[in-house]
Amino acid sequence: MIGEVSGESGTTETENELLLVEDNPSDAELAVRELRRHKFAKTIHVISDGAEALDFVFCRRAYQSRSFSRPPQVILLDMKLPKVDGLQILAAIKNDPRTCAIPVVIMTSSAEQRDLIESYKMGVNAFIQKPVDFDDFCKVIAHVGTFWLSVNKPPPREAFGPDSPAK
């Protein structure tokens, strides 16, 4: 499923899209609520299934109309996902020249050492353990949103591969 959440009117012309890959709808709702409260992104895409997330990133099937040259400004990726898990999605993104420049932030309940090591070896841009306390969780979401959508300078279009499917 995909949920598109439009930002408030009056956002800038920049295409600050955010992709949230999270299979728990309540967690997704809490995150989206906090992101919206801070008006970080114009559009927040929420995808709850790993295979669909790959379709989104690689502009195929339901997302054929998307373009590799206009990727989301940041992807917030959960680890535990149905079908294709977070680490597999990360690997697919980072191993493809068309997508490897997209900032990916892992947001997970677990902080297993081997997950951390694997993620960083694959080139994750940040790794966040979601706090269990809601207030702390909101703070973390605010930090992540502030950093990746306003503090951080995103990669320019030229950083992404030719606007055509690999195959």
Added chain:
Amino acid sequence: MKSALSVVPKDAEKRLAQMEGRYRGLLEAAPDAIVVVDTAGRIVLLNAQAEKQFGYLRDELLGQQVTTIIPEGFAERLLADALRSVEDTLAQQIGGGIELLGHRKDGSEFPMEIMLSPLESGEGMLITAAIRNISVRKAAESHLAQMERRYRALLEAAPDAMVVVNTSGEIVLLNIQAERKFGYHRDELLGQQVKTIIPEGFAERLLADALRSAEDALAQQIGTGIELIGRRKDGGEFPIEIMLSPLQSSDGMLVTTAIRDITAHKATEAHLLRLNEHLVNGNALLATANADLEMFSSSVAHDLRSPIRQISGFAKILSQDYGQQLPAEANKHLDKIAHGAKQMGCLVDDLLHLAQIGRQALAVQPTALSSIVAAAVEALLPECSDRRVEWRLGKLRTVACDRGLMKQVFVNLLSNALKYSRPRDPAVIEVGQTTLNGERVIFVRDNGVGFDMQYADKLFGVFQRLHRASEFEGTGIGLATAERIIRKHGGRMWAEALQGRGATFFFTIVPVE
């Protein structure tokens, strides 16, 4: 010097004079003492060796009864022999020498061997007795016998079965242990092939050893024993260990074989092996169980985190978005939901942390504990900004530890001290090192409410709390975590307290010299 031969009585004179020429040279050349006796038992002739052996001058013995120098009984024997036929007498002497004691003039005696030889003469039968002093040989013999007795005794005293084997593989000697172990009588084994009792591969080995130089064989025996199978007379077999030791003897090379029954040893070994196997299996099971448990606890903890966040999150949203429309009572309930969720979140995170310590490898390095304590105190200052706390931080030694985990220990102990000294103004918290019963320990002391020593054993149990949650908040995991970390470092942690008079937590840790 007088003639070597004198003869009595007169009528024998002529013949003896004839004999003299014939025998004189022969007699005197003989290495033995030679005495010629007539049928009346009188000495009629003797040589220089006889004079020397018995300590008499020739004249003192000539004509005397032979019993002067030879014991009474034997003189009769001499006479008896003389009365027999020449054939009988000849047969008699073939049997080898007769051993007797000779009497010297000075009264001393010596062992001798006599060979008799009859001589037909004109005056009737004469008997030539060749007398050999065998005291030297006797002494050598008795020495040999003594040696053999000692060897024998040694052999019999040995706790092992001992078998002496020659190069043909025949058993030439064995001890009582060997009889017992193999169930044979000594006579049944003597002269038998050693294969009878040690069937496999041993005889070849033995021969090979015996064929080598004594040095090689000696070198060979120094190694550990060779394990083989022994076979009893009843066909039963048992495991043995043998040690070979070569022995150069007049009969050629002999090999002394010490045979040890290693049945008990083998059984113990097998038992140990089985025990070890059990242990290995048990350990594997335990490791699996532990891994399962850790997997379980970490996955439960992880899976709990989301719902807890949702409870606290939606309660918060409810109160933020609709709080004003709700009665005050409903808002209180929402606060309780948020509080409960928060506490549950702490519990889950502490549990996860504790589980992680179990799996985490220690990154041990020399660490100045004082700097760790300073960092821990600094981390805790925000918690007690509204209180008066007197910190007494003594200088601590440098120890080998994992810095991150050791900081956790002090944070947990100090936070515990802060918590239970909350009713005090000022709270006094002391960190120092001392020596208790010769053991160097680190301690954290507070002037808080203390605890009842009766429950001291529950102090470090997970979820164990000695105070009501309404008095002092907490999950009951902090001290358990600190204790696990110290235990993981090879140290111990314990506490002493008096109800209402503060508590002291001690721990040991390996110092860096």
